[in-house]
Amino acid sequence: MEEGGQLVSLNIGGRHFTTDVGTLKRAQASFFVILLDKRWRHSPTEEHVMENLHFFIDRDPRHFGLILDHLRKVPFNLPSCSRAIGEIRREAEFYCLDDLLKVISRHEFHDFGKGPIFPGDRIQVNSKKLEEMEAIGNDSEVHGHLGMTRLDYLHGGEIYCSLCGCNSKGFDGFQRAITERRSHGDIGTVRRVHNNGKCCDVSFGSSKLIYHIPATIVDLVYEN
Incomplete structure (x- = not known):
């Protein structure tokens, strides 16, 4: 078996994770690259080295799943809690994950994932926030909002968004209501x-x- 596909068992503070060598080595000059360097794995035979990749790392395991998603290049959401962000930052610093630290800095610039939002950003609709907004759909601030209206059922005149103040003359392409989209887990x-x-x-x-879509119901998504 090629080394990159070799499974690695990690015990992080008592919680077990399994990944492979290729994933852990994806971040150059990281803690994991040094950990997997054969020079530090003393063994009588090469076969024994390759068959026994088990490590204990005395760190908090709460955010290690997110760290693995980052290394796997899987899209992920950072939490909106500043305390949790601080914890993830400390783990990223310990593991020497420079790219993840850049993502965290950008997330903090966006006020912990709440905004501002810029063209080109990748987002997901927060289903819970969408449900809350639908529940107050008759509220004067929300009524008639483009994100909450079946636009193809409106006839004549301009369509006006009461949240941002724009109207249909300023739109590019055919507009739809986010409530009409069946899958809200997709990344846009x-x-x-x-x-x-x-x-x-x-x-x-x-x-x-x-x-x-109202910016208050979307979450930023980070992709590698």
């Missing part, structure tokens, strides 16, 4: 922001449909 790309980031126009995948 911000195409345009309105009124200093109060709302954003988002596309999902290869679809040409554009969704006008």
Whole structure:
């Protein structure tokens, strides 16, 4: 078996994780690259070295799953809690994960994932926040908002967004309501922001449909 595909068992503060050598070596000059250097694994035979990749690391395991997702290049969400972000930063510093530290710094610049949002950002609709907004759909501040209205059922005149103040003349492409999108777990790309980031126009995948969404119900997604 090639070394990159060799499984590695990690005991992080009493919690067990399994990954492979290739994943752990993905971040250059990291703690894991040094850990897996054969010079530090004393063994009578090469076969014994390759068959016994078990390590104990005396660190807090709470955020290690997120660290592995980062190394696996899987999209992930950072928490909105500043305390949790501080904990992740400390772990990233310990493991010498420079790219993850850059992501954390950008997240903090975005006010812990709440905004501002910029064109090109990758986002997910927060289902819980969407449900809360739908629950107050008759509220005067929300009523008639583009993100909450079945736009294809409106006839004549301009469509006005009461949250960001823009109207249908300022939109690029056909607008749809986010409530009409069945899958809210998909990752979308911000195409345009309105009124200093109060709302954003988002596309999902290869679809040409554009969704006008309140920035308060989206979470930033980080991809490697």
